Amino acid sequence: MPIIKKPSRLVTRRSALKGLAVGTGAVAAAGTLPGFVRYSQAQSSEPIRIGFQVHRTGIGAAYGRWYDRTTQAATKAINDAGGINGRPVEIIAEDDGTDPKRGAEVVEKFASQHNCDLAFGTLFSHVVFGSAPRAGELKIPYFVVSEGHHVASGKLNRYTLQPGITDVKSQVQAMAPFVSDNLGKKVTMIYPDFAFGHDHRDYFSAALEQQGGEVIAKIAIPPTESSFTKYFPKIPRDTEVIYHVMVGPAVLTFVKEMGEFYGPNKPEIFGFIDSLEAVDMASPGLEFLEGSYFWEGNPRYAQKDQSTYDKDYRAAVGVDDNGASVSDPKDVSTYSHMFGCWETLYTIKDGMEAAGYKGPEDRTKLIEAVESITDIPHSAEHPQGAKIFNGKTHQVFGHQYISKVKDGKLELAHTTSIEDTLYDDEVDYTTQPF
Amino acid sequence: MDLGPYLLLASLEGAVAAAVLALTAVGLSLVFGVMRVVNVAHGEFFMLGAVLAWWFASLVAGHPAFGFVLALICAPLIAAVIAAAADYFVLKRLNYDPEATIVATIGLLYIIQQTVLMTYGPDARPVEAPFNARIYLPWFGYSTYKFFVIGAAIVLLIGVWIMLTKTRIGLVLRASQLDSEMALAFGIKVDQVYAMVFGLGAGLAAMAAVLVVPIQQAHYLMGGDPLLLSFIVVIIGGLGSIAGTVVAAILIGMSDGIISVFFSPTLAKIIATLLVAFVLIFRPTGLFGKRSI
Amino acid sequence: MSAAAKSVWLHGGVITLLFALQFVLPAYHHGNLARIMVLAVYAMGYNMLFGYTGLLSLGHALFFAAGMYGLGLTIAFLDFAPSPALLSGIISALIVSAVVGFLALRTTGVAFMIVTLMFAQAGFLTILLFGEYTRGDEGFVIQQPERVLAGIDLTTPGNRYFAALILFSVCLIITARVVQTPFGKVLIAIRENEDRARMLGYDVLRHKLIAVIISGTMSGAAGAAYALLFGYVGASFAAVQYSIFPLLWVLLGGAGTTIGPLVGTIFMFYLIDLSSGLTSAYMLIAGVTLVLLTLFARQGLVGELRKRALPWLP
Structure with missing residues (x-):
C-alpha cells in the first residue's frame, strides 16, 4: 500500500x-x-x-x-x-x-x-x-x-x-556511472536526429563527463532512414563503447546492420532497449548482441529472483517468461x-x-x-x-535496470539506485494556479 | 575509419540503394512514359510487395530460400493484379486526366496503406534472407546477400530493357507511348496496354521490395521514402526516359551514400530535394529527357 | 437580386450562422467548430490557388508551417507579444509564398505539383535540421500567458471561438470580394484557358504570382492562428500529409466555390471523428472518399449543388 x-x-x-x-x-x-x-x-x-x-x-x-x-x-x-x-x-x-x-x-x-x-x-x-x-x-x-x-x-x-x-533525463544520467566504470570511457553515441535522440545526446554527454568519460563522436540519424551501414564508418576506431538508441519501425535493421559491420571484433555495446522494444531477441541477425548490455525500464525476461509482484503482473497482462504474449510467442511486448x-x-x-x-x-x-x-x-x-x-x-x-545478453536472453546485471536518477528541480508546478 | 575503406563501404551501400531504387523508379517512369499518369500510390505497391513477401515467407516452412523464391514470383504478380484492377475501375474512368489521376492515386495510397494496417497490422516484421553469409574485409564485415540484391536488380533491369526493345509487347508499349490514338487506329487495344503497364509498374516496385525486405523489414508506412526517391530519380533522369531513370538512380543512390560521408544526413536530404525542385524549374526535361511535362 | 447582393446575403448568412451556433452548440462541438474554422481558412487559402486559378499545389504545408513557426519562434526566442508575433507569422508566409511562387511558377501542371511538393519537403526537413531551436518533431508549447492577444485570453473557449470566427470571416469576405473583382475574373479565365487569357493581353504570370501569394499568406495566417489558439507548434504540421489535407477538404466541399472549403472541412472532420470510433484505419475512409469524389462528384458538395440547383453560388 x-x-x-x-x-x-x-x-x-x-x-x-x-x-x-x-x-x-x-x-x-x-x-x-x-x-x-x-x-x-x-x-x-x-x-x-x-x-x-x-x-x-x-x-x-x-x-x-x-x-x-x-x-x-x-x-x-x-x-x-x-x-x-x-x-x-x-x-x-x-x-x-x-x-x-x-x-x-x-x-x-x-x-x-x-x-x-x-x-x-x-x-x-x-x-x-x-x-x-x-x-x-x-x-x-x-x-x-x-x-x-x-x-x-x-x-x-x-x-x-x-x-x-x-523520464529520459534520469534514465540516461543513471547509465553513465555503469558505462564508465565497466565498459569504457570513450563513447560513440548513435541516436535518431530528433528531439528524443537529442535528449539522449545532451544528458548522457553531460553525465559521462562528470564520471570522467568522454563522448568522442555523436552520430545523428535522420528519422526516415531505412538503412544504416553507411553511418557506421563514422564511429572512431578508438571507440571503447557504442551507445545506441533508435526508435520506430527500422530498429531491427539498425541492430542487424551494426552486427554485420562489426562481426566478432566489436567494441563494447550499450543500447537502450528502445532499439529492440517489441522485437524478438531471437530474430535472425541479432546473435552478435551476445555479451552486450541494454538499459531496461523493467526486465523483459523473468529473472531468477523475480519478485512475486512481477510474476503476478506478468500473468495479469498475459506476458510469458520471455516477455512475449502468452498466446503468441512471436508477439513481443514493450515490457x-x-x-x-x-x-x-x-x-x-x-x-x-x-x-x-x-x-x-x-x-x-x-x-x-x-x-x-x-x-x-x-x-x-x-x-x-x-x-x-x-x-x-x-x-x-x-530504479533503472541494466541487462546483459546471455544465450540470447537478457539477464539483469545491475540495478541503479533511485539516487542515481535524481536531478535538480526545473519547475514547481504547485505554485501555478489551477 | 580511413577514407579509402569508408568510400568503398559508401559505394557498396550506394550500389544496393541504387539497385533497389532503379527497379522501383523504372516502374514509375514506365507508367508516366506510356500513360502520362503520375502514380502517387507507387510507394504503396512497393510496401505491398514487402508485406506480401513476409506473408509468403511465413507460409513456407523449411529453408528460408523457398519462401523467398515463392515471394519473388507471387508478390509482384499480386501487386500487378491489384494495380491493373485499380486502372480498370478508377483511372480509366477518369480518362487519364492528369490532375484527377493524381488525386485518385492519393486516394489509392490511403486505401492500400490502411487496408494493410487493418490486415497485417502496425508491426515491422523481418523476413529471413535466403542466405546470409558475411564476408569480412580488413576494415568491416559485409552481407553477401546485398551483392545478390545488386545482381538480381541488374538482371531484372536487363530483362525489362529486352522486353521493351526486342519483343512485340515492347513495340506495342512504345507505339502507345508515342501516339495512343494512332496505336488505337492500328488495332492496338490501348485500354489493355494501359492496364498492363500500370500492373507492370506496380509489379516492378513490388519486386524491388521483395529483394530489399530481408535487409529491411516490412511495415505499412514504408512506402513514403521509395516514392519520394523514385520521384526524384524519374525527374532527374527525364520523365519517361527509362535509360535516364536508371542512370539517375545510380547517381542518386551512390551520391546518397557518399554525400552522407561528408554532410549531416538530414542536410543531405534537403539538398537532394531542392536539387529536384531546381532541376524541374530550370531544366524541365530532366537531365536526360527530351520532353518536358 | 444581383450576383453581388446574393453574395452578400450568402456570406453574411454563413457568418451569422457561425456566430449564432456558439450559443447552442455543446462544448465538444463548440471546440471542434473553432478548430474547423481555422482549418477552413487554410482550405480557403488553398482554394484561392487550386479552385480559382487552377494551380494544384502539393506543398501548402510549407505556407501553413511558415505562419506557425513565424509566430511560434518569435514568441519563444524574441519574446514577441501575440499581435506582432501573429504579424510576423503572416509576413513569413507572405515571403515564403512569394519566393516559392516566383520559382515554381516557371513550371506548370505536374511539374508545378512536384516542385511545390519538393519545396515543402525541404521545409519540413529544415525544421528538423534546426531541432535545437524548433525542437524538431516534438515541437514546443506556447504557454497561456503568451496567448493573451490585446488583453483577450485566447485560451478560453468563448474567446477562442470568437477569434477563429473573426479570422474566418475576414478571409471569407476577402475571398468573396476577390472573386468578384476583375482580378478574380482573370484568375478564373486563367483556370479555364490560360492561353486565351494570355492572348487577351493579361499578364498571366503576374496574376498567378499574386494568387500564390494571397493563397500562401492565407494558409500562413491559418497556421499562425492554429499555434496561437491551440498552443502548440510542431513539425508534423509541415509534413506532406498536411499538404494533402487542404486538397481533400477543397475537393470535398467544392473547388472554386467560396463556401466549399468550410463545408469540406466540416464534413471531413466529422467523417474522421466518427469513423475513428469504428475502425483504427479511418484514413481508409479518407482514401475511399477521394476516389469516389474524383469518379462521381468532381465538383464537390457545393459544386454539385451549384451545378444541379443553385447556379448563382459564387
Missing part, C-alpha cells in the same frame, strides 16, 4: 462531510487495506471514466497495442478488487494516430464529449506536447506514460503529470515501458481515494493528492520497483 502524505486541510474538509462513501474514502486513504471499499458501499456506482489516448496507428502502434493490453489488465484488476472509491473504472480508448493534432482533439473529446474524469496514456512526446495545452485549458488531469523530459522540464502545465514512468500504464492507473486510484474523488468538480483535489505522494514502495500495484514521486515537478523517479 503506497504511503500517501495527505494535506491536512483535505482531511478537515472531508471529515466535516457526511456520507458513507466519503467516509470510506477517508478510511482507505488513512491506510486501510485496498479492496476494503466495495461497490455496494458506494454512494454512487457510476463508473469512473478514464479517457485512454492510445497509439493505434502511426509509428507508435506497437507500443500502443501493449499499452492497451496493460491498461485493460490493470483496469480489470482494479475493478475485481472493488474499483476506485467503490466505483468501477471504465476505459474509453481513442486512437491519437501518433499525431499531435489528433492527440489534442482526442483530449477534447474525452473532456467534453465522453465526459471523462481524466485523460491518460500515450507515449510519443510530440503527442504529449500537442495535447497538454488543451488538457490544461479544459482543466482535465492528463496522466502521461511517455518517459519524455517534457513534464519535469516545466514546459507543460499543472494538469499534466507523469507518475508511472521515469520496458508498458508497466507505466499499470502503475499510473494505481497512482490515479490512490490519488482519487486520498482526495475522496467524486466527480469532475474534484479534479484539482485529485491533482493535489497526487502531488502530495512521495514514496511509492515496491508492491503489486508498482511491480517495476520502488519509486519517489516529486510533486513539484510532477515526475516520478525510480
